[in-house]
Amino acid sequence: MGGGVGAALLVPAARLVGHAVGRVVVSSPTDPIDAIAADQVGDLPVRVPLVAASVRDAYASTANVVLGAAWLRRGQDGQIAALSSVCPHKGCAIGFAEGAKRYECPCHSATFDLDGNRLSGPAERGLDPLPVVIERGRVKVTWVRYQNGGADRKPA
Amino acid sequence: MRARIGDWLDERVGHREVLAQWQRPVAGGASFAHTLSFLFAFLLVIEAVSGALLALYYAPSTGAAWASVAYIEDQVTLGSVVRGVHRWGMSAVVIVAGLHLVVTALRGGYRRPREVQWWLGLGLIGVVTLYSVSGFVLRWDQYGYWATKVELAYVNDAPGPGRQLVQAVQGGNEFGNLTLTHFYALHAVVLPIVTLLLAWAFRAQARRHGVLPTGGPARAAWPYQSVRNWVVAALALIALVAWSQHAGGAGLDGPADPTAAYDARPQWYFRPLFALVNTFGSLRTFIALGLPLVVFGVLAAVPFFDGRPGRPRRHYAVLAMLFVGLAGAIGVSMQSYAKDDDDQELQRRTHRFAREAARARTLAKTHGVPAPGGLAVFTTPRFYVARTLWASECASCHEGDDRKAPVLGPGLASRAHIRSLLVDPSAPEHYGLAKKIVEDENAMPKTEATGDDLDALVELIYAETGATDVDPAKVEKGKPLFDDGPCADCHNRAGTDASTGPNLAGYGSRRFYEAVLRDSGAPNLFGKLDDMPAYDDDLEPNQIRAMADYLVWLRTATPADLEALKPSRAP
Numbered sequence: 035m036g037g038g039v040g041a042a043l044l045v046p047a048a049r050l051v052g053h054a055v056g057r058v059v060v061s062s063p064t065d066p067i068d069a070i071a072a073d074q075v076g077d078l079p080v081r082v083p084l085v086a087a088s089v090r091d092a093y094a095s096t097a098n099v100v101l102g103a104a105w106l107r108r109g110q111d112g113q114i115a116a117l118s119s120v121c122p123h124k125g126c127a128i129g130f131a132e133g134a135k136r137y138e139c140p141c142h143s144a145t146f147d148l149d150g151n152r153l154s155g156p157a158e159r160g161l162d163p164l165p166v167v168i169e170r171g172r173v174k175v176t177w178v179r180y181q182n183g184g185a186d187r188k189p190a
Numbered sequence: 191m192r193a194r195i196g197d198w199l200d201e202r203v204g205h206r207e208v209l210a211q212w213q214r215p216v217a218g219g220a221s222f223a224h225t226l227s228f229l230f231a232f233l234l235v236i237e238a239v240s241g242a243l244l245a246l247y248y249a250p251s252t253g254a255a256w257a258s259v260a261y262i263e264d265q266v267t268l269g270s271v272v273r274g275v276h277r278w279g280m281s282a283v284v285i286v287a288g289l290h291l292v293v294t295a296l297r298g299g300y301r302r303p304r305e306v307q308w309w310l311g312l313g314l315i316g317v318v319t320l321y322s323v324s325g326f327v328l329r330w331d332q333y334g335y336w337a338t339k340v341e342l343a344y345v346n347d348a349p350g351p352g353r354q355l356v357q358a359v360q361g362g363n364e365f366g367n368l369t370l371t372h373f374y375a376l377h378a379v380v381l382p383i384v385t386l387l388l389a390w391a392f393r394a395q396a397r398r399h400g401v402l403p404t405g406g407p408a409r410a411a412w413p414y415q416s417v418r419n420w421v422v423a424a425l426a427l428i429a430l431v432a433w434s435q436h437a438g439g440a441g442l443d444g445p446a447d448p449t450a451a452y453d454a455r456p457q458w459y460f461r462p463l464f465a466l467v468n469t470f471g472s473l474r475t476f477i478a479l480g481l482p483l484v485v486f487g488v489l490a491a492v493p494f495f496d497g498r499p500g501r502p503r504r505h506y507a508v509l510a511m512l513f514v515g516l517a518g519a520i521g522v523s524m525q526s527y528a529k530d531d532d533d534q535e536l537q538r539r540t541h542r543f544a545r546e547a548a549r550a551r552t553l554a555k556t557h558g559v560p561a562p563g564g565l566a567v568f569t570t571p572r573f574y575v576a577r578t579l580w581a582s583e584c585a586s587c588h589e590g591d592d593r594k595a596p597v598l599g600p601g602l603a604s605r606a607h608i609r610s611l612l613v614d615p616s617a618p619e620h621y622g623l624a625k626k627i628v629e630d631e632n633a634m635p636k637t638e639a640t641g642d643d644l645d646a647l648v649e650l651i652y653a654e655t656g657a658t659d660v661d662p663a664k665v666e667k668g669k670p671l672f673d674d675g676p677c678a679d680c681h682n683r684a685g686t687d688a689s690t691g692p693n694l695a696g697y698g699s700r701r702f703y704e705a706v707l708r709d710s711g712a713p714n715l716f717g718k719l720d721d722m723p724a725y726d727d728d729l730e731p732n733q734i735r736a737m738a739d740y741l742v743w744l745r746t747a748t749p750a751d752l753e754a755l756k757p758s759r760a761p
Contacts, residue, residue, distance in 0.1 A: 055354050059362025083449045091252060091366040096562050103449035119449060124343035126336060129451030131535075140453040140539070141340055142468055156474055179364070183347040190363060 062086035062101060066167050066174035069104060075114050075173060079107040079130050079137075079148070084177045103127065104164050104175045105137070107148065116164040116175045117150045123157040125182050137161060158185045212412035219406030220414035226290040227396065228419040229426055230314075231389065233283045236427070237321075240276040241378060244269075248328070250374035251367050255330035256445040256564030260554045263442045274434030277441075280322055282430055284459050287315045291489075295512055298496065298505055299402050305493040307395035312489055314388050317381060322457050324377040328370065330564065332543060335446035336454035338373075339365065344478045444547035445564020452543065453536055462519035465526035485515070576740030577755055579733060587722070595624050595722065600752050602744040603655050603698030609648045612637040626721040632680065632690050639671065647671055654683075655698030655745060688713035698745060703738035 069082040081103050089099040103119035105128075117137075119127045126141035136153060137146040144155030151160045165176040179190045200206045218224075247266055249258040262269035291311065294300065300308035327338035346356040359376075361368020409415065434440075456464050466477050488511070496504040530536055550567050557570035571577075587595040597619045601607050611620050615634040621627045627634075639647055650668030653660045672678060680691035687693065693714045696702040705712065707729070711720030725734065744752075 052354075052358055054360075054362040054368060055357045057357075057362050059368055060364035060366040081449070092361070092368050094251070094253070094367055096253065098562060098566075100448055100565060119451075124340045124347075126340060126454055127449055127451045129539075140451050140536070141336070142474075182343050 060089065060091045062089045062099070062177070064176065066165070066176045067101075069116075069173045069175045070106065072114060072168050072171050072173050075106045075108050077108060078132070078135075079105040079117075081105055081119065081130070082173075082175070084175055086177070101177045102179070104177075105130065105161075106166075106173060106175075109149075114166055114168065114173055115149075116166045116173075118162040118164050118178070118180070120162065120179065121157060122159050122162060122180065122182065122184075122187075123155070128161070158183060159187065162187055212416065213410050215408035215410055216401060216415065217408050218401040218403040220409040220411075220418060221401075221404040221406065222418055222422065223293055223404065224401050224415060225419050225422040226286055226293060227392075229422055230283065230286050230290060232419075232423045233279055233286060233426065233430075234385065234389070236430075237276060237279050237283065238382065240272050240279065243272050244276060245378060248374075250328065250370040252330065252370065253561050253563040254559075255328060255370050256442075257554060257559035257567075259329050259331070259442055260551050260559070260564070263439070264551055264555050270439045271431070271434070274437070274439035275430060277325075277439075278434045278437065279430055280318070280325070281458070282426065283318050284315075284322075286426075287311075287318055291315065292512065292516075294402070295492075295508060297402050298499060300493045300496070301499060302493070302497050304395070304399050305497075307392060307399065308493055309490055310388055310392040310395060312486060314385070314392065316486065317385050317388060319459065321377060321381055322459070324373045324381065326457065327373050328377065329442060330370065330446050331443035331547070332446055332450060332452045333441075333443040333455075335365070336452045337456055340454045341456070344475065347475055348479050442547065442551065444543060444550040445567065447565055450543075451539070453530075453539060455530070458523070461523040461526055465522040468526070469522070571755060573736070573740045573743065573755055575733060575736040579729070579737055580740070583725070584737075593623055596620050598741065598744065600744055600747040600749050602741060603652075604745050605648055605652050608651050609644065612639070612644065612647060624721060627716075627719050630719055632719070634680070634691065635676075639675070642667075643671055647677070651694060651697055654694055654696055654702075655742075656696075657745070688717065690717065691719075692716055698742070700735075700738040700742050703741045704734055707734050707737055 063086065067084045067086065069084065070080070074080070082105075083103050084101050086099050086101050088095060088097050089101070091099075104116040105119060106114055106116050108114050121128050121139040121141065121144055123139065123142055123144050126139050128137045128139045128144075128146070130136075131138050134145075135148060137148075137150070138144070139155065139157070142156050144157040145153040146157070146161050147153055149160075150163065152158075162178070162180045164178060167174050181188045181190045196206075244262060247258060247262045247269065249255065259273075262273055264270070294308070294311070323338070323341060326334040328334065342356050342360060345352050357363070359372055361372045455461075463478055463481065466481065467474050470477055492508055496508050550564065553567045553570050554564070557567070560566040560570060568574075584598070587593050588598045610617070614620065614636055616622045616628050616636075621634070637644065637647070646664045646668035648668075649661055649664035650672055653665045672681075672683065680689060681694050682689055683694055692706075706715060706722075708726040709724040710716050710722045711718075711724060716722075729737075
């Protein structure tokens, strides 16, 4: 009898607790975000915050929310490439060491070269590239969050 | 009378029997070693009370969390003291729980029949650490945000249901509003209930088995043990408040910024794990999650290894393991702290983030925090829109040695500025570097007016700015000097007519600056001499207006005022 009452209480409680599992609670438009003027991107990486025009976060809708940052750099071929600032190890935001000319994660010391390839440390893959388009002299970047860990890149 | 009320109450409540327990002699005697469990409970009550006080002011949402904590820290009466006690109180709880564990182990307190009590004690220690994990993120500052992000990432990458667990706790796919409400509910509702149940069970066990004998005579709890308890509690409270003040309270970093390369570090009691994780490369995930489980498992198994008295070797083995483990944890932690202290780059970043935090808190206190949340505080300073535009659109030509146009700085369109412009229009700070203007045949010559005449001309133009301290007599004197002199060859004061030099109607006023920004090449402004982009299409009306307001403000601003506007965000 008591077990039945307990189950009748526990099952709905567990379902409510699990509501958010596998659910996209925080979302924002997936179109490219205006980042910076193309002529301001050179050989050395620049960090540009990517600001979503609006973010839906559970019950709230907020304008101009910083989603994360992209590191932009013009490669040898003159093309601008973007890397996500999210470290593929545990998700800290990486920095760029000007002296060593490499990306470094402040949390567990993962390092990456200018193209985002893994150099040392605990990350299992290189930095995640982000799609870039150039429109009327402006760099636009699409924000994608990938799952932490693993050698393969899977969208979160 | 008192006795009658006492009788009446006792018949209903039975309080005399409860109070009499304190009078009965307790086997094992009174001892300072026995004060630890009381101190543990006392500190938890401090945490509950200070937590309830903070809850009066705290708001768990991404927009309000950092803002409300900054409010508590910087504006609420005694808010920073209560926060300091709440944060460091939990550290004190961890220390007291650890001491209790060591004292119990020293005296073999885990042996039959106290095994269940030992396990309940371990459970309490586990719950206590969860308080700090769940409490840290509530600040929604850089420190709490990034530390929690990394902690959850470890759980997420664990085998089994780690991913589902993280999504349930953080409330979906990303950190957001639900992360804060979930952790708040865990921290302030769920964990306290679990703690109360465990503590109640622990106390029931303690009553059943009595205290560990100290060898002294049996004593009544009151006053022998109670006085010791309260003396220790009072000393602990004084030490706690003193330490909290010494440590600068609970501290509050800048608002959580998902783009910042912040050096995430855990609370001190997780530092051994952090150190080990960074030392042993490939075993990282196992160490981060497995090691705590192994440690708790081994401690829980101790009663099976050394379950009855009279086997000193086994007791020594347990103690050796405990002390080697503790010494190792302290050793690797100190090494890890020393490594951070020696890292110059890290120290530089830390100082930069500290400066940013101070600025964010000053802005929050001065302007309030905008609805989108803590980060938006950086856009609240005066003239933020104008200064941002200035940096991207204006500074390259109007500031610094590489400029190609007049300096637009503090004192713009002030009397001194107008005078200096009239005296030498081709000076580098005026039009000297604007090639198209100085090299034109119509370039403005130096004024020949001096003395009172120059004063009058300056006052006439200064009056156009809308300044309130104008001398009308001088203005009247200046009018004929302007209209009948060389000025009027190229300029006029009417406003809209085409002319060689700009019309000076409203010079230095918001309307004038707005017109120049929209199209400085208009016939009534710089016309053919113009070399500046027209911003009519590229800027929103509110941006043009913000810029014009800023330029008007420059007239009365000092270089120090301008310096105070500059943002200092850490990269």
